[in-house]
Amino acid sequence: MAEIGHxxxxxxxxxxxxxxxxxxxxxxxxxxxxxxxxxxxxDLAYGFFTPLEGFMGKEDLDSVxxxxxxxxxxxxxxxxxxxxxxxEIADYGIKVGDTVLLTYQNNPMAIFEISExxxxxxxxxxxxxFGTDEEKHPGCARTYAYKDKFLAGKITLVNRPKINPPxxxxxxxxxxxxxxxxxxxxxRIVAHQTRNVPHTGHEWLMxxxxxxxxxxxxxxxxxxxxxxxxxxxxxxxxxxxxEAIILCQDQLRKSGYFGDHNHxxxxxxxxxxxxxxxEAVFHAILRTNLGLTHHMYGRDHAGVGTYYGPYxxxxxLATVQDEINITPVYSMNWLYCPHCAEITSEGLCxxxxxxxxxSGTVIRSIVQDGVKPPRxxxxxxxxxxxxxxxxxxxxxxxxxxxxxxxxRTPVFTIPPLSA
Amino acid sequence: xxxxxAMAEEKYPINIWVNEERFExxxxxxxxxxxxxxxxxxxxxxxxxxxxxxDKILKTFPTAKFDSATTKSIELxxxxxxDKIFDKIVEKQSIDIMDDFLSQY
Numbered sequence: 331m332a333e334i335g336h337x338x339x340x341x342x343x344x345x346x347x348x349x350x351x352x353x354x355x356x357x358x359x360x361x362x363x364x365x366x367x368x369x370x371x372x373d374l375a376y377g378f379f380t381p382l383e384g385f386m387g388k389e390d391l392d393s394v395x396x397x398x399x400x401x402x403x404x405x406x407x408x409x410x411x412x413x414x415x416x417x418e419i420a421d422y423g424i425k426v427g428d429t430v431l432l433t434y435q436n437n438p439m440a441i442f443e444i445s446e447x448x449x450x451x452x453x454x455x456x457x458x459x460f461g462t463d464e465e466k467h468p469g470c471a472r473t474y475a476y477k478d479k480f481l482a483g484k485i486t487l488v489n490r491p492k493i494n495p496p497x498x499x500x501x502x503x504x505x506x507x508x509x510x511x512x513x514x515x516x517x518r519i520v521a522h523q524t525r526n527v528p529h530t531g532h533e534w535l536m537x538x539x540x541x542x543x544x545x546x547x548x549x550x551x552x553x554x555x556x557x558x559x560x561x562x563x564x565x566x567x568x569x570x571x572x573e574a575i576i577l578c579q580d581q582l583r584k585s586g587y588f589g590d591h592n593h594x595x596x597x598x599x600x601x602x603x604x605x606x607x608x609e610a611v612f613h614a615i616l617r618t619n620l621g622l623t624h625h626m627y628g629r630d631h632a633g634v635g636t637y638y639g640p641y642x643x644x645x646x647l648a649t650v651q652d653e654i655n656i657t658p659v660y661s662m663n664w665l666y667c668p669h670c671a672e673i674t675s676e677g678l679c680x681x682x683x684x685x686x687x688x689s690g691t692v693i694r695s696i697v698q699d700g701v702k703p704p705r706x707x708x709x710x711x712x713x714x715x716x717x718x719x720x721x722x723x724x725x726x727x728x729x730x731x732x733x734x735x736x737x738r739t740p741v742f743t744i745p746p747l748s749a
Numbered sequence: 750x751x752x753x754x755a756m757a758e759e760k761y762p763i764n765i766w767v768n769e770e771r772f773e774x775x776x777x778x779x780x781x782x783x784x785x786x787x788x789x790x791x792x793x794x795x796x797x798x799x800x801x802x803x804d805k806i807l808k809t810f811p812t813a814k815f816d817s818a819t820t821k822s823i824e825l826x827x828x829x830x831x832d833k834i835f836d837k838i839v840e841k842q843s844i845d846i847m848d849d850f851l852s853q854y
Binding site: 703 | 790
C-alpha cells in the first residue's frame with residue numbers, strides 16, 4: 331500500500347541500485363557538494379521532503395517566499411536550493427537540460443537533472459522567510475552565503491550513505507520509520523524536535539506531550555509513542571557533540587525513564603535555519619513525512635535571539651492547521667519547585683515565588699563547572715554517558731571544540747560506488 | 750531617592766556551581782554558608798552583575814551566553830574564569846566583586 335506524505339503525495343525513494351547507478355553516471359560532469367547540500371540530497375532522495383523531488387525552481391521559490399506555498403499551492407515554508415556561481419556554471423559547462431553527477435567526499439552521490447538556472451534577490455528571500463534581513467541572523471547569514479545562481483531539478487541518489495557508528499541505528503528514513511511504527515502498534519506518535527542532551531525538563535516535555543497525545547485512546551495496550559527526532563547538521567563550537575545528543579536521548583529509554591513501548595530515538599539530516607515560525611511549519615512537514623501524527627512545540631520553537639515572539643510559531647501553525655496532516659501539541663515549560671520537591675509544569679504549580687527554572691544552557695554550565703547535577707534535574711545515567719561520550723568521541727569534551735570539528739568521524743560517509 | 754529605587758537596575762546572576770574543590774576552599778575560609786541551595790540540592794554562589802557588567806562579560810568572554818529565555822542568568826563562562834571569580838569571592842569574603850574582577854579586563 332502506498333505511503334502518503336505531505337501534500338497528499340506518495341512517498342517515493344529516488345534511489346538507484348548500484349548496477350544501474352554505475353551505468354547512469356558514466357560520462358557525467360562531476361560537481362562536488364558541501365555538507366548542507368549533501369544533507370538535503372539525502373532528505374530529497376529518501377522522501378523526507380515529499381512532495382519535493384529535487385531542488386526548487388524559481389516559481390516554487392517565489393511562491394514559498396511570498397505565500398509560504400509551493401507553486402501548486404502545497405504548504406511549504408523554507409527554500410530548498412542548490413547554488414553555484416556564474417563562473418562555476420561556465421567552468422563546468424552546465425546548461426538547462428543537462429544531467430550532472432553530484433559527488434561528496436570524492437565519491438558519486440546523486441544524479442541532478444538540471445531543469446532551470448536562475449537568480450533571486452537574497453535580501454527579499456531573507457525578509458520573507460526569516461522576517462528580517464539582518465546578517466547576524468544565522469538563517470540570513472546562510473542565505474547570503476549562497477552563490478549567485480540557483481539550479482533546479484530532480485535528484486536521484488546513486489549511492490546510499492553509510493551511516494557511521496554510533497549513529498547507524500538511528501537513521502530511519504520515512505518508509506522505514508512508518509514500518510517501524512506499524513510494528514510497534516502505535517496509532518499516534520508525537521515528535522520531539524531536539525539538538526540537546528536531555529535534562530529532566532526535556533524528559534517531562536516528552537512525558538507531558540505523551541499524555542496530551544494519548545487523550546481519549548484506550549489504555550489496554552500501548553498505542554502512543556514519542557519519537558525523538560534529533561537534527562544533525564552543522565555544528566557550532568560549544569554545542570553538545572552529536573554522539574552525546576543521540577546516545578543520551580536514547581539512554582532515557584535504555585535506563586527505563588521510557589521504554590520500547592513508548593519511545594524511539596532517530597535523526598534527520600538538516601542544517602537549522604532558525605526561522606522560528608516558518609521552521610516550525612517546516613518541522614511539521616518533515617515529521618508528517620516520517621509518519622508522525624502529533625508534534626511538540628514549546629516556546630520560541632526553532633527561534634534565535636529575540637527575532638520571534640514565544641508563541642509566533644503557534645499562531646502561524648494555526649493558520650495552516652487544515653492543510654498540514656499533523657496535530658500540534660503545545661508544551662508549557664517544566665521547572666523545579668522546591669516546595670513540591672519535584673519537576674512540575676508552570677501551568678500546574680502555583681508556588682510561583684519558589685520556582686527554579688533551568689535550561690539546557692544552565693545544565694551545560696553546571697557540567698562545565700565539574701558538578702554532577704542531582705538526579706531530579708539530570709539523570710545520572712545520562713550524565714555518566716555524557717562523560718563517556720566526551721572521552722570516546724569528544725577528545726575529552728562533551729562540547730564541540732576545534733579538535734572535534736577537525737578530527738571527528740563524520741555521521742555519514744559516501745563510499746566508493748560498488749557496481 | 751524613591752525615584753532612584755523605582756528605577757533600580759536589573760541584576761543578572763552568574764551561577765558559580767560549587768563543586769567539591771570549591772566547597773573545600775569555602776570551608777577552609779569559613780565561608781561555607783555563602784552557598785545557596787538550588788535545583789534539588791546543588792550548591793551555588795550567585796554573583797550579580799548590572800547591565801554594563803553583563804555586557805562587558807559577554808564581550809570579553811565570547812563563549813558566555815545570557816540565558817534570556819529561561820533563567821536570565823549569565824552562563825557558559827569558561828571554568829577557569831569562574832575559578833578566578835570564585836577565588837576573588839574567597840579573597841574578598843564577599844560576592845560584591847564584579848567591578849574588581851572586571852578591572853583586569
